[in-house]
Amino acid sequence: MKPAQNASLRLPPGDETRTALILAATEIFIDEGFRAARVQDIAQRAGVRLSAINYHFGGKEGLYRAVLQHHAELALSRTPLPAPDPAHPRAAFEAAVRTLVRRFLDPAGESRIAALLMRELVNPTEALAMMIERFTRPQAQMLRPIIAAVLGPRASDEQLSRAMLSVLSQCMVYISARPLILQVMPVALNGDDLVERVAQHVTAFSWGGLNALRAELESAE
Known part of the structure; x- marks a missing residue:
């Protein structure tokens, strides 16, 4: 006789349908974008009625x-950015970079x-706002003090903002330019x-660059 399933492990029927739709829609929205995605295809992939x-x-x-x-909530809960640690700026910076790279590249995420x-x-759609x-x-507000601790107090808001963009772009490029990378430098x-x-x-690359910029700022009169 087949053992009974633990009822506490089951999602209510409505939650099961919502979850199925979210999972099915995720891949279709990534592959086709919001505007091109068809709700009929999403419902079919989820195995539910279109009216759902x-x-x-x-x-x-x-x-x-x-x-x-x-997916935003999953990223925040599974790969949270570390808290700033002025006493150990290298460790906090390294942990932040690892978190960002995992968000973009981890196939198991x-x-x-x-x-x-x-x-x-x-x-862009209206959902971007x-x-x-x-x-x-x-997330930018959490990353800012981590990079500021490396760059030092003499950095202007513009310099700090550009430093943040430089670090983020190094993490993002592996997914945003993936087709090009596979062809040119696989x-x-x-x-x-x-x-x-x-x-x-x-x-390593960013740490060197940030500290070089910090030295330049500190040596300027």
Whole structure:
């Protein structure tokens, strides 16, 4: 006789449908973008009725926002940025870089927020403002003091902002330019330990650059 399943492990039917739709919609939104994605294809992939999208999310736009929110929350909970640590700036910086690289490159990561945001930036929708306020801006505010501790107190707001963009762009390029990298320099994406090697490179490269800029600022009259 087959043992009974633990009821506590089961999702309520409505939650199962919502989850199935979010998971199905995630891949379709990444592959095709919000505007080209068809709700019929999402419902079919999720194995539910088309009407379930309206019932649970109020339509395609509501589903898209739910997908973005779901993956943003996963990123925040599974790969949180470290707290600033002025006493150990190198350790805090290295941990922050590793977190960012994992978000963009870890194939085992559950959150697909990086791929979704890349698609959103190429063809923005009204949901971008929501993501900036709920995810991007708060994460930038957390990253800022970590990089400021490396760059030093003499850095202007512009210099600090550009330094943040430089670090972020090194992490983002591996997904935003992936087709080009695979064609031109595929070795940069090889290896099972890709996340760790990229994190080490970005940390070393950026640490050197930030400290060189700090020395220049401190030597200026």
